[in-house]
Amino acid sequence: MGMTMTQKILAAHAGLEKVVAGQLIEANLDLVLGNDVTTPVAVKEFKKIGVDKVFDKKKVAIVPDHFTPNKDIKAAEQCKYIREFARDKEIENYFEVGEMGIEHALIPEKGLVVPGDVVIGADSHTCTYGALGAFSTGIGSTDMAAGMATGKAWFKVPSAIKFVLKGKMNKWVSGKDVILHIIGMIGVDGALYKSMEFVGEGISNLSMDDRFTIANMAIEAGAKNGIFPVDEKTIAYVKEHSTKEYKVYEADEDAEYDAVYEIDLSKIRPTVAFPHLPENTRTIDEVGDIKIDQVVIGSCTNGRMEDLRVAASILRGKKVAKGVRVIVFPGTQNIYLQALKEGLVADMVEAGAVFSTPTCGPCLGGHMGILAKGERAIATTNRNFVGRMGHPESEVYLASPAVAAASALTGKITNPENIA
């Protein structure tokens, strides 16, 4: 019996010829990541270990993104604590406000992950880098501490579910709709503990930005990781962003899968996840009349160039509906700058949106757009749990940038096909 793509990467990093699902292994790490919420706890554990260095100054990344620019004194203290740690340990990939971005948008852009890598991050959406054909997964602060000290982590080798994508998405349908559709189909624990491997000829019709969005939300189906095969688009992306050496792994022909789903991309409709779980999906045709108070466009799920381009194309020359607050937050400083150069920022601000510096901000109800009791937002983020964006009695609807932007113009959840 052969190995899946994930199993091959793990075997190679554990120095083993072969691994099987369920096996416990210890693997070498190519990158250990943390943010301003999880790193302080990890640093405390790291200090208990008593080593004076991290295993490799180039292979640790710390990104203060959740409550930055510092939201309050507590946030400022936490950031100070990890900034000093990064300085003290000479960690090369510490990204200060001004050069930072939302970690999962920033790390690939900085070229810190390439195909074949094994990455752990003390943040559940670390699974995003599967888009590049790497194995990456979220872990706890203790794991991060140990990873920084040793360059190793233990894993239980996952089995996998295969998603065979075919065909091409229609206009106004994007990676976000594909992953929401899949989560709606298999549920929030549909891939518990497993890998989600996305394959098939339809992959070639997905941009890198689409793939990042899809891999980002693998955790929302309970998966350990999501992973894409490496093709020309991946290679082009890696060459543009990184000088690191990469390695391409392919699943064996006789790899075993717990389940196989075929998905025809041409049949997927713009999709919305209703409160309070990402699995509560409906197609845009079944949404009905849902009034909204706030629109959030951005995050590690949908804060990339294509997302901003689509949103701006819908908002350009029009006006946001009266009484609706529209907040746009790009993934990184580079994305911000590119959006400025392309005139997208002006388009959106002229339409009546606000444009934020990169931050997690509203995505986790941290700052920059908290909802009051009874308020409703449509967001391009990845979680719509109870109280995720503010008051426990507020509501978040998850959708693509196109649906979010169209909704901004009407004040209710709207099909972009009817606007543009």
Next chain:
Amino acid sequence: MKVKGRVFKYGDNVDTDVIIPARYLNTSDPQELAKHCMEDIDINFVKEVKQGDIIVADKNFGCGSSREHAPIAIKASGISCVIASTFARIFYRNAINIGLPILECEEAVKGIDAGDEVEIDFSTGTIKNITKNETYQAQAFPEFMQKIIESDGLIKYIQKDLV
């Protein structure tokens, strides 16, 4: 490494909220947490549990939040091992990382009843039901994981190698 004890048995989806209710999370002191371990599903657990005892449960043990407090409370209460059909992913990691041994073994979960006397050998993965005179086989811990458990958690384990 071997452990032996009496079994407390539970069903599916024992979540982190019943293992240690959120109202007690204002402390991370293991002994304080242990005082309230399992109290929302088994009020007698804390009174009856003895050093070395074993929890056996069915599917998805430890689902819910990522709080490391849950395995800490179980370990501090004296439990020497949790056997379940399956564990929630983050609980699984957290348990190993703080040095609480856990085993997945459906066969054992079917065979073992509350109150049975059970002996576990981590190096072979063998689970012996002394009361019923039965044996079940779980996957053995690989060497490094046995070392993590023996060292009382990941941090102390790597300390040995590094310092």
